Amino acid sequence: MRKYVIMGVQGSGKSTQATMLAADLDLAHISVGDIFRWHVQQHTKMGAQVRRVMAAGELVGDELAEAVTAERLSQHDWNYGFVIDGFPRNRRQAEFFLESYDIDGVIQLDLPDSEVRRRVLARRLCSGCGMDYNLIAGRPAVEGTCDVCGGTLVTREDDTEEALAVRLRDYHEKTDPVLDLFRRKEYVATIDARPGKAEIQQAIRGSLRLPPYQPAAGQ
Ligand code: AMP
Numbered sequence: 001m002r003k004y005v006i007m008g009v010q011g012s013g014k015s016t017q018a019t020m021l022a023a024d025l026d027l028a029h030i031s032v033g034d035i036f037r038w039h040v041q042q043h044t045k046m047g048a049q050v051r052r053v054m055a056a057g058e059l060v061g062d063e064l065a066e067a068v069t070a071e072r073l074s075q076h077d078w079n080y081g082f083v084i085d086g087f088p089r090n091r092r093q094a095e096f097f098l099e100s101y102d103i104d105g106v107i108q109l110d111l112p113d114s115e116v117r118r119r120v121l122a123r124r125l126c127s128g129c130g131m132d133y134n135l136i137a138g139r140p141a142v143e144g145t146c147d148v149c150g151g152t153l154v155t156r157e158d159d160t161e162e163a164l165a166v167r168l169r170d171y172h173e174k175t176d177p178v179l180d181l182f183r184r185k186e187y188v189a190t191i192d193a194r195p196g197k198a199e200i201q202q203a204i205r206g207s208l209r210l211p212p213y214q215p216a217a218g219q
Contacts, residue, residue: 002027002081003101004208005088007179008109009171010164011120012193013200016132017109018085020201024213028078032086034130035068036060057163059089059170066096073101083107090174094181105208106182109193109200113168120164124153 002025008014015031022029036054039047046068050060059065069087081104088094111119122135128151133140140147158167182188189207191200201213 001079003103004081004083004105004107005097005103005182006083006085006107006109007175008107008193009111009113009116009175010159010167011116011123012109012111013197014085014109016197017107017200017204018083020197020213021204022083025210026080028082030069030072030078030082030084030087032065032069032072032084034086035072055157055163057158057160057166057170059174062090062092062096065089066093069093069097070100088178089170091177091181094178098185103186106179106186106188107204107208108179108188108190110190111193115194116168117161117164120159121161123156123159125156126151127154128152 004021004027006014006018006021015034018029018031021027036046036050040051040054041047046064050064053060065087069084073082073084088097119134119136124133124135124140125131126133126146126149128146129149131146131148132138133146133153140153144153145151146153158164179188189204191203191207193200195203198213198215205211205213
């Protein structure tokens with residue numbers, strides 16, 4: 001059983017790297033942000049509660065974030081382990097998490113704020129299947145259209161200059177201290193998030209002493 005936390009500021013490639021790691025090692029990829037986005041898209045009661053907060057780039061209340069995470073982890077569909085992304089985001093959440101789960105490693109994707117800004121403002125998301133695109137590095141074949149499902153590409157509601165400034169400030173004020181806490185208790189692998197995605201994945205594997213990443217042909 002392998003249990004990892006992946007951390008990094010918005011646009012650092014957390015979701016991409018967590019997906020690659022989870023697919024290869026049969027881990028459940030648990031993204032708290034994705035769960036909240038699903039609720040917004042489905043217009044659930046919770047979605048209505050969090051939509052404005054998310055769009056402003058602010059953090060949802062701890063109680064709700066903790067409840068959503070605990071509920072997701074209680075599904076126990078993670079026989080081989082999990083990689084959790086987007087949680088914990090502050091000290092209280094970290095303490096809550098460590099009370100219930102022991103973890104094998106924390107992956108910190110490190111990216112300077114200037115690069116974060118460049119990447120996040122170029123980020124697009126398929127409104128149909130959720131596939132991620134980036135107008136700098138991962139353009140779709142047809143502008144504005146998803147290569148996979150043909151859906152329309154949209155900008156995440158919180159990928160604006162204003163919301164990004166809030167998220168960066170929160171990250172440094174609230175999430176950086178979580179890394180200090182993990183550094184004292186657990187193994188933190190700090191990975192440079194600037195190279196290409198295969199190289200980053202390789203570095204993660206090396207740091208966590210996992211089998212090397214073998215990209216599929218053509219990647
Ligand atoms: P993410 O996809 O991880 O960037 O998360 C998108 C948004 O969901 C964040 O800006 C927050 O509004 C909310 N969110 C995700 N995870 C948490 C968390 N652990 N605590 C509070 N809010 C969260």
